[in-house]
Amino acid sequence: MRKIIRKLIPFGLYRLIGHLYSLVWSLPEGPRLTYFMLGGAGEVTWPFRRLLHPFTFRLIKPDRDVVLQNIIRGECVGGQMPSKADFIVDGGGYIGDSAAVFLSLYPSAQCYVFEPSSNAGLAGRNLCAYGERAVLTKAFLGRSQGSLAINEADVGSQGRLAAATDEAIPVWTLDEVLKRSPTSRINILKLDVEGAEVEILRPPTPWLAQVDCIIVELHDAAGYKHIPVWLSEAGFTVKQCRGLFFCNRQV
Helix, strand or coil: CHHHHHHHCCHHHHHHHHHHHHHHHHHHHCHHHHHHHHCCCCEEEECCCCCCCCEEEECCHHHHHHHHHHHHCCHHHCCCCCCCCCEEEEECCCCCHHHHHHHHHCCCCEEEEECCCCCHHHHHHHHHHHHHHEEEECCEECCCCEEEEEECCCCCCEEECCCCCCCCEEEECHHHHHCCCCCCCEEEEEECCCCCHHHHHCCCCHHHHHEEEEEECCCCHHHHHHHHHHHHHCCEEEEEECCEEEEEECC
């Protein structure tokens, strides 16, 4: 829908609407934050009402976008969520925004966060206040063990085969992650992995029987075509809420 709107109205007007949108949603957090959300440079640390601890973000559009979407608007928890969660996996943690929301909503949960890009540094700073409940790993989530290089981007960094001179970033599988769960279950699995969700969720996926709730952002036609069907067949209800699909195991 956003792409369609951008085609229908001039870029300048679209940008103005985006600024006004940020203005309206950020006002309850305070006028100073509204100012920061509209522009500026550097970093800001803010005590958001949704979070247990202050959160630092850069005054660049990708950071402001995830702060608005996940921390202020709560999109990452905007659909049906479990009443209780002990073990959460955040695949594609970016700067720790969604993990901070999860850890604040479920104050007894542990969250394993996977972020392969250089944004992992800021994610680590944001999550350190949560202590041992936040476990950050600079790694990809994938279907098979191994390592990849990364094509860095502000958002949407993607893995590729590594050359001899590349930094090799490890790939973790969900089977590996489940070994870290104290209950041998993943209560919430969030996947924002720039298209890799198709390979991760492609059947057969025996580990899926140990997952209660999946929050997934789909990135391409294959994902939209197959993933809702696969998860429905695996016993999940699948409902879209804004830009995310919330998939809960049927009782």
